[in-house]
Amino acid sequence: MNVLVTGGAGFIGSNFVLQILKEHPTYRVVCLDALTYAGNLSTLKPVMENDNFKFVKGDITDRELVNKLFEEEKLDFVVNFAAESHVDRSIEDPGIFLRTNILGTQVLMDASRKYGVKRFHQVSTDEVYGDLPLDRPDLFFTEETPIHASSPYSASKASADLLVQAYHRTFGLPITISRCSNNYGPYHFPEKLIPLIIIRALNDEPLPIYGTGENVRDWLFVGDHCTAIDLILHKGREGEVYNIGGHNEKTNLEVVKAILKELEKPESLITYVKDRSGHDLRYAIDPSKTRSELGWEPTTLFDEGIKMTINWYLDNRSWWNNITSGDYKDYYVNMYGDRKGEE
Ligand code: NAD
Numbered sequence: 001m002n003v004l005v006t007g008g009a010g011f012i013g014s015n016f017v018l019q020i021l022k023e024h025p026t027y028r029v030v031c032l033d034a035l036t037y038a039g040n041l042s043t044l045k046p047v048m049e050n051d052n053f054k055f056v057k058g059d060i061t062d063r064e065l066v067n068k069l070f071e072e073e074k075l076d077f078v079v080n081f082a083a084e085s086h087v088d089r090s091i092e093d094p095g096i097f098l099r100t101n102i103l104g105t106q107v108l109m110d111a112s113r114k115y116g117v118k119r120f121h122q123v124s125t126d127e128v129y130g131d132l133p134l135d136r137p138d139l140f141f142t143e144e145t146p147i148h149a150s151s152p153y154s155a156s157k158a159s160a161d162l163l164v165q166a167y168h169r170t171f172g173l174p175i176t177i178s179r180c181s182n183n184y185g186p187y188h189f190p191e192k193l194i195p196l197i198i199i200r201a202l203n204d205e206p207l208p209i210y211g212t213g214e215n216v217r218d219w220l221f222v223g224d225h226c227t228a229i230d231l232i233l234h235k236g237r238e239g240e241v242y243n244i245g246g247h248n249e250k251t252n253l254e255v256v257k258a259i260l261k262e263l264e265k266p267e268s269l270i271t272y273v274k275d276r277s278g279h280d281l282r283y284a285i286d287p288s289k290t291r292s293e294l295g296w297e298p299t300t301l302f303d304e305g306i307k308m309t310i311n312w313y314l315d316n317r318s319w320w321n322n323i324t325s326g327d328y329k330d331y332y333v334n335m336y337g338d339r340k341g342e343e
């Protein structure tokens with residue numbers, strides 16, 4: 001099998017690349033990534049020398065490059081992780097979110113049609129469902145919950161989902177979509193809540209909590225997300241949406257306090273700051289369809305996963321030091337040089 005993983009130098013995509021090469025040693029994986037501020041090639045260092053892996057630096061909105069890649073690589077599966085992914089940035093500058101997340105998805109699907117891939121999998125998010133009220137813990141997002149996006153980020157992901165479903169209905173493109181809750185784990189870019197808090201707490205810096213800190217997220221360890229995508233690719237039904245999440249709901253304050261306790265840092269570091277505009281109150285996934293059809297269960301509960309994540313950040317300071325200092329931007333030039341792949 002030849003698998004294209006877009007956005008494979010980002011947080012979830014890189015975890016997926018590392019996992020799929022381990023789980024399916026005969027598969028060939030091609031990673032297409034533009035190496036935006038969120039892409040970090042050093043994450044893929046462990047597989048750079050693997051004969052079954054190839055890295056291509058490029059933008060999913062570049063139709064010529066994408067078509068050439070599809071022609072050369074004879075792809076069976078496409079897994080589209082590539083996206084602008086940070087809600088706060090989408091509030092500052094929505095345009096790039098529409099370009100990458102919607103138009104980029106279209107370019108990839110056009111190539112998938114043209115070159116006849118067996119499966120186009122769109123990695124989506126529970127944020128396309130909007131939010132749930134804090135006082136209704138009985139409510140969860142199912143695959144039937146109407147799309148109701150709040151931020152330019154979630155609106156761009158929702159738009160892409162609609163387009164993916166339209167390509168299935170109109171052109172018969174063999175697609176699947178997964179909608180996952182908030183991920184955490186190794187290689188998470190330090191602008192997102194959990195790595196941001198770990199790194200700032202380690203530096204004894206104030207920890208910014210938006211609003212009251214009562215907003216709820218349903219946290220999933222990244223490896224469990226990758227396992228679910230692997231199952232959907234191989235066993236999921238064409239044209240279907242699968243929710244991925246694990247009944248690990250926490251308020252932001254609970255998450256931050258858990259990190260402080262583990263690091264033995266004082267809660268006095270917590271600083272309440274102005275709330276995010278349009279801030280979604282609660283996300284909570286009902287994963288019963290994915291569980292009953294594919295036999296998927298999350299294996300890492302939050303208490304265990306957060307310790308593993310904190311330990312990973314403690315053991316891999318150079319990875320995030322490079323990011324926080326900006327040095328990672330030179331990594332591609334320094335380490336990649338004349339190796340395999342394309343500029
Ligand atoms: P990320 O921001 O860490 O990584 C995104 C990657 O995409 C980066 O490597 C970046 O260089 C690449 N990229 C961006 N624009 C590109 C372009 N135009 N062409 C090629 N590559 C480009 O994101 P993430 O957190 O790993 O999220 C991956 C996917 O999962 C996204 O589609 C996101 O919407 C979805 N998702 C994320 C979460 C989460 O909690 N992080 C939850 C559910 C779904």
Ligand code: TYD
Binds near residue numbers: 196
């Ligand atoms: P984030 O990691 O940006 O993910 P998302 O917005 O996609 O859920 O934020 C997770 C939660 O943490 C969200 O409710 C916003 C909140 N948050 C803070 O309180 N402070 C911060 O500095 C950040 C980045 C997020």
